[in-house]
Structures are given as structure tokens and as C-alpha cells.
Amino acid sequence: MKTMAGLIREHPFLADLTEAECEVVAGCAKNAVFEPGTYILREGQPANAFHLIRHGRVAVEIYAPRRGSHVLQTLGPGEILGLSWIVPPYRSTSDARAMEQVRTFSFDAVCLREKCEKDPALGYALMKRFVPVLVQRMSAARLQALDMFGAQA
Amino acid sequence: MSALPTRLAPVPLRVLATTPETADSTTLVLESGAIQPGAPGQFNMLYPFGLGEAAISISADDAAARRLVHTVRGVGPVSAAIAALRPGDVLGVRGPFGVGWPMRQARGRTIVLVAGGIGLAPLRPVIHAVLRERAAYGRLLVFYGARTPRERLFVPELAGWEASADLEFVTTVDSGDANWGGHVGFVTALLAQARFDPARTIAMTCGPEIMMRAVANHLRERGMAAEDIHVSMERNMKCAAGLCGHCQFGPLFICKDGPVFPYGRIAELMTVREI
Structure with a gap:
């Protein structure tokens, strides 16, 4: 039977961590399952966890009064959910809803x-993985904000 | 008879059928008359009489049926007039023009197509050509970015592609609605999740230039050669035959040197603002 360290090393996000680093990180990880419609993260709540998605899709949403929830992005297997755990004040900046049954490796952010x-050194190794994701998502959000497929594009 | 007359003088052709695709886009099926069918990625100049011409890509591989198919987004007076045509109407057609998608180079390789908005129309003939001769090509991965679910083109055909084992077709939208259960986000996010061997892959992308640049840069970071990434450029065209200079793009003419270019040939030009 595979250990948690072995399992999380199979996830693309942590694939190139050293064995020793994986052992340390795995001490803060557990398996989690979210049924469709469940909110995995809530905007403004303490960012006590982040997730490596193994199965299923997640809608990252923002809620605006009178407009309701708006999906900003969807995430799926191989992707990471929750970036606020690593940035003070450690509060989620959006909601995250399971669109179908979602299975993740859930990491205790306080522990990590x-x-x-x-x-x-471990912190830097993780930062080197999280910062590119932050940059990619910011770049994608900028391009989405351009409304490039609109009539005026 | 020389092909010259159909390149310089519009041939009057009748509209056989129209299909509204979105609130402002329509697919027209025309009789082909003396116009040659054209290759995927090529375009015709469509002329609603008295208004002017617009360069519109061929949007289906329908040569066997001797029909021309174009999908038009009505954004200006000429394109709006074309999109408003009805069966039985007549418009002038010149063409086909330009360099199309590299179908010969694509044979035997994985093909990645990335389309944005109306950019799916020029790539649809590639999908048709691959599906018609499926064994001649490797995997076909198609990533389609649209503004909203309602602004997707070819919706009935998309459903078939999504269900087909012959290609891997994924759509993402910038903004979903309550009924949308698909992907939301920029098209490169989908591309980043796809697994393919960059050395055995050829990519073709069509959409807003900034999207194509982001896609090409992403593929370059994945290890693809710039010569294996092909982009379809768009500029206002007049003669469409490389004579008038209307569509000049640095040392190139989009109409005759393109509209499809290997990214390596135009990557630097795409960042020059004055062009």
C-alpha cells in the first residue's frame, strides 16, 4: 500500500519534490472528498487548507450582492486549489464549489x-511551485479581463 | 480557363442556406460556381454589392458537395450586410486566396488546435479534413475559448466532437452562466493540462492576436519549435492578391504570404506596435 508521501509525489504539482521533502509535506496531508455542490473554500474565511485536486472539477467563484455568484475559473485534476494559505493574512479570496464529486489531497496550512x-529550504521549494501558478493565473485573469472575444475586440 | 478572372473580378453566387450561429454571427452556404473550393485556412473576398469587400475564411471542408461555406461575424457595415444575407440572395465572391494551414506537415503528427471566438471558423476545415482521413493523422486536440456559452459557434457540431473518440475537444468560456457546467477560464489553462509530446506535435491557432501570442509562448515554453506553431493573421484587405499593400505587415503581405504563418516567421513582428 502506498504511503501518503508516495501518493502526493504522483501529483504533478509536487512531482519533483525530493523524497525527504515529500515525507515532511505528507505529514500535513490527508485525503478529502467533497460531494457536488459542497463549498470547499469560502471567501473571507481563514485559509486553513489548500488542495491538490485528484478527481473532479471545482468552480472558483466570487459573490456580488444583487448579481449572485460568478464563476471566475474552473479547476480540475492536476491543479491546485487555494493559494491564500501562503500569503498573509491567510484568508480565502474566493469561494470554491465542487461541481461534481471532488477528491483531493488536503493540506493543513497551519501545519505546513x-x-x-x-x-x-522547504519553504523555498514550495514557493517555487506556487509562485508560477500565481503568475499564470494572474496573466490569464488579465487576458480574460480584456474581453478579447467581445464585439469591440 | 485561367483562374485569374475569379481572383480579380467577383463571381456572383447565390446563397443556398444560412444558419445563425450567435447573435451576430451567421454561417452562409453558397453555390461554388467557378470558385475553386480552397484549402483549410484560405479565404475568399465576399462582396455584398455596392458596400465593399471583406476577407472571410472558408469555414467548412465541403468541396465534395460543390458548396462554399463561410462564417461571418457582423461587426462592420460590410460584414454585417454579409451576415444578414438570406437564401436566394446573391453576393460577389473572389478567391480562394492565401496560404492555408500546413495539412501536409501535419500528417502523422499530433495536432493541437487552439481557437478563440470566431477563430474556430477557419480551423473547422482542419477538423473536417482530419476526421475525413482519420488514419493519416495522430491525435487531434482542440481547445476552444469563447466569451460565453451563448457565443459559441457550431453548437450542434460541438456536441458531436465532444462525444467523439476521434478527437479531444474541450471548450472554455470567459464567463459562464447558471446552466454552464463546462470549463471557465482562459484557453491556455486548458492547454497547460493537456499531455502531448512537443517534438511530435504541430499546433495551429486562430483568434485575437494577443491570444495567439499567449498560446504560442505557452507552446514554446513546453518545448515546441516555433516553426511547428502556426498562426492565422488578420488585417484589412483590399486586393487580396499582394498588389495594393493594404494588408502589409512589415515585409510580408497577409493576403498572399499568409494568412497562415509559422510563428517563427512573424513572432517578432507581432510585438511591433507601429505595424
Whole structure:
């Protein structure tokens, strides 16, 4: 039977962490399942976890009064859900809803932040994985904001 | 008879059928008359009499039926007049013009198509050609970005493609609605999740230039050669035969050197604002 460290190493996001780093990170991880319609993250709530998606799709939403929820982005297997755990004040900046049954590796953010504080090399290794995701999502959001497929494009 | 007359003088052709695609886009099926069918990626100049011409890509591989198919988005007076045509109406057609998609180079390789908005129309003949001769090509991956679910083109055909084992077709929209259960986000996010061997892949992309640049840069980062990435450029065209200079793009003419170019040939030009 595979250990949690072995399992999380199969996820593309952590695939190239060292075995030792995976062992440390795995100490903060558990399997999680979310049924369709369940909110995995809520805007403004403490970012106590982040997730590596294994199965299923997640809608990242923002709620506006009188307009309701608006889907900003959908995420699927191989992708990471929750980036606020690594940036103070550690609060989620959007809602995340399971569009179907979603299975993830869920990481305890408080546990992992403590380990990163104690082991800056581990913190840097994780930062090198999270920052590109942040940049890619920011770039994509900028292009979406251009409304490039609109009539005036 | 020389092909010259159909390139310089419009041939009057009758509209056989029209299909509204979105609120402002329509697919026209025309009799082909003396106009040659054209290759995927080529275009014809369509002329609603008295208004002017517009360069419109061929949007279906329908040569066997001796019909021309064009999908038009009505955004200006000429294109809006074309999109408003009805069966039985007549318009002038010149063509076909330009360099099309590299179908010969694509044989035996994985093909990645990335379309944005109306950019699916010039890529649809590629899909038709591959499906018609399926064994001659490798995997076919199609990523389609649309503004909203209602602004997708060819919706009945999309459903067939999504269900087909002959291609991997995925749509993403910038903004979903309550009934949309598909992907939301920029098209490169879908592309990033796709697995393919960059050394055995050829890519073709059509859509807004900024989208094509983002797609090409992403594919380059994945290890694809610039010569294996092909983009379809768009500029206002007048003569369509490389004579008038209307569509000049640095040292190139979009009408005769393109509209399809290997990215390596125009990557630098695409960042020059003055062009």
C-alpha cells in the first residue's frame, strides 16, 4: 500500500519534490472528498487548507450582492486549489464549489506554514511551485479581463 | 480557363442556406460556381454589392458537395450586410486566396488546435479534413475559448466532437452562466493540462492576436519549435492578391504570404506596435 508521501509525489504539482521533502509535506496531508455542490473554500474565511485536486472539477467563484455568484475559473485534476494559505493574512479570496464529486489531497496550512518557517529550504521549494501558478493565473485573469472575444475586440 | 478572372473580378453566387450561429454571427452556404473550393485556412473576398469587400475564411471542408461555406461575424457595415444575407440572395465572391494551414506537415503528427471566438471558423476545415482521413493523422486536440456559452459557434457540431473518440475537444468560456457546467477560464489553462509530446506535435491557432501570442509562448515554453506553431493573421484587405499593400505587415503581405504563418516567421513582428 502506498504511503501518503508516495501518493502526493504522483501529483504533478509536487512531482519533483525530493523524497525527504515529500515525507515532511505528507505529514500535513490527508485525503478529502467533497460531494457536488459542497463549498470547499469560502471567501473571507481563514485559509486553513489548500488542495491538490485528484478527481473532479471545482468552480472558483466570487459573490456580488444583487448579481449572485460568478464563476471566475474552473479547476480540475492536476491543479491546485487555494493559494491564500501562503500569503498573509491567510484568508480565502474566493469561494470554491465542487461541481461534481471532488477528491483531493488536503493540506493543513497551519501545519505546513510552521514546517516552512522551521525549514526555509522547504519553504523555498514550495514557493517555487506556487509562485508560477500565481503568475499564470494572474496573466490569464488579465487576458480574460480584456474581453478579447467581445464585439469591440 | 485561367483562374485569374475569379481572383480579380467577383463571381456572383447565390446563397443556398444560412444558419445563425450567435447573435451576430451567421454561417452562409453558397453555390461554388467557378470558385475553386480552397484549402483549410484560405479565404475568399465576399462582396455584398455596392458596400465593399471583406476577407472571410472558408469555414467548412465541403468541396465534395460543390458548396462554399463561410462564417461571418457582423461587426462592420460590410460584414454585417454579409451576415444578414438570406437564401436566394446573391453576393460577389473572389478567391480562394492565401496560404492555408500546413495539412501536409501535419500528417502523422499530433495536432493541437487552439481557437478563440470566431477563430474556430477557419480551423473547422482542419477538423473536417482530419476526421475525413482519420488514419493519416495522430491525435487531434482542440481547445476552444469563447466569451460565453451563448457565443459559441457550431453548437450542434460541438456536441458531436465532444462525444467523439476521434478527437479531444474541450471548450472554455470567459464567463459562464447558471446552466454552464463546462470549463471557465482562459484557453491556455486548458492547454497547460493537456499531455502531448512537443517534438511530435504541430499546433495551429486562430483568434485575437494577443491570444495567439499567449498560446504560442505557452507552446514554446513546453518545448515546441516555433516553426511547428502556426498562426492565422488578420488585417484589412483590399486586393487580396499582394498588389495594393493594404494588408502589409512589415515585409510580408497577409493576403498572399499568409494568412497562415509559422510563428517563427512573424513572432517578432507581432510585438511591433507601429505595424
